[in-house]
Amino acid sequence: MLRLLSLLGGKGVPLLFVGVFIGLLLPGLANLLRPLLAPSVVLLLLFSLLRVDWQQVGTYLRRPLLTGGLVAWMLLASPVLTWAALAGVPLPSGLETAVILMAAAPPILGATAIALLLGLDGALTLVVGLISTLLAPVTIPPLSLWLLGLDLAIGTGELMLRLGGVVLLALLGALAIRAWLGSAWLRRNGVALDGMIVVIMLLFAVAIMDGVTETLLAQPAQVLLWLLAAFLANPALQAITMLAFWGFGRRLAMSAGLLAGNCNMGLLLATLSPDENFDVVLFFAIAQLPMFMLPAMMRPLYRRLLAPQQAST
Template sequence: MMAILSWFGKRGTECLAAGVFLGLAIPDMAAAARPLLVPAIAAMLTLSLLRLDPAGVVGALRRPQLVVPAVGFVLLASPLLGFTAASMLDLAPGIVVALVVWSASPPLISVPAIATLVGLDGALALTVTTAAGLLVPVTLPPLVFALLGLELDIGPTALMIRLALLLAGTGAAAAAIRRLAGPARLQRHAPAIDGGFVLVMLLFAVAVLDGVTAAALTEPVRVAGLLALVFGASLGMQALGWLVFNLAGARAATTLALACGNRNMALVLGSAPAAFDPDSFLFLALLQFPIYLLPVLLRPIYRRASGQGWSPPANRG
């Protein structure tokens, strides 16, 4: 079993890229997997935490000069950029809402593990993801209302509590496993842990793609256009993130670019589904393609950046 998991872990990005098409090829599997979405999210976060060095997380927390601007860019500057882009394009109202909400959402819970898979700074990714996730109930509803006039009742306190409980629960589970297994054994079986994460991500992709095959068959041109939009949004936000943070060093900038281009829009749609139309949910489903395909397509860039450590920008005063 460990050998099989290790095989998936060593070929993680390729497996993710191939596996995203499972939900399209076998629609019945997608429908059957849908109830497993929440357990899959918890499992992904637990496995992500297992692969992170606690000292690395502490080190990331000691870099507020990097973490605070990164969270500010993700939650405050990014939605303004998303709204500007949506205003320049001839999009259906539901897609405009989806693009703005996506750009105002925190990074995906899976971003720290994806960062680790491609050789980036998983601890920095986890720190930014956690901080942005806890703050988004306060920042997103007023921003979306100001930009679109859309009132989102996502219950900031309740959502923050749910996120805190998820982080605390998965953190406790990861700490217990780390204590029982020991650092040496976890390091030895790192490829198998990565393989477990890849399999859970594949399960999540299959579940969230429920209904996409039918949409692609009935409206292929429209779905192709939306695919181009979600790839453009992810690549554009990654490029902007890298440009904004490139003075922090190649590895940190590329890690933050990955976080900027992969957002947890499902968190918001799941909290206030009545505020969104079917177009918004189709946008969410199609987002899985850049999430699963871009790590393998951009891996040479990520790998090249991972060879450079973080160093503070020079004092120019």
């Protein structure tokens, strides 16, 4: 089993690319796996916590200005810049709302797993992702009201409890497994852990596509426009963030860019009614495609940009 997981861990990025197409081509399977969405989020964070070097995590916690600046960029600067950029663009109101809400959402909890597969800074993505996720209930409601006039239905306290439950469950599970297996075993089997992360992300990628195929067949023009917007917004947020933090080093800047472009829209789905916010919910589902496809498409670029820094170390 460990050998098979190690094999999958070495092929993680291309397998994630394939995963979303499985969900689109096999809508019945996507529907069947839909109940696994919530558990997969917890497990993904748990295995990411097992895989990360906690000494590096401590390094970023001891740099509060840098860490705080990155969190503020993810939760405040990104949505405000996105809102300003779209001010003069003639987009359907539902699509504009969805893109701005995407930028306001915290990074996906699986960003650490993707960062590790790409050779980026997993510790940075974990620290900034966790803090952003915990603060999101405080920042998203006022930003939504200020930028969009949108009053999210769920209370801040309830949303904080939901997010905190996910993080706490994964953290306790990771601590228990680390105490049971030991740090040395986890280091020796790091690639196998990557393989487990890939399996969980594949399940998530297939399950999140539930309903997208039916909508594509019924409303192809709208889906294609929403898809184009998703493939523009994700790399645009990554590129702007990379440029903003380039002075801190290429690896850090690319890791920050990965966080900014891959946003946890699943958290916002709990606040929106699909019947009243169909356009927004549809975009949140379609926006999963670039999240799982772009890492494979951009991997050669990551390697090229990282090469000079790796050669100098």
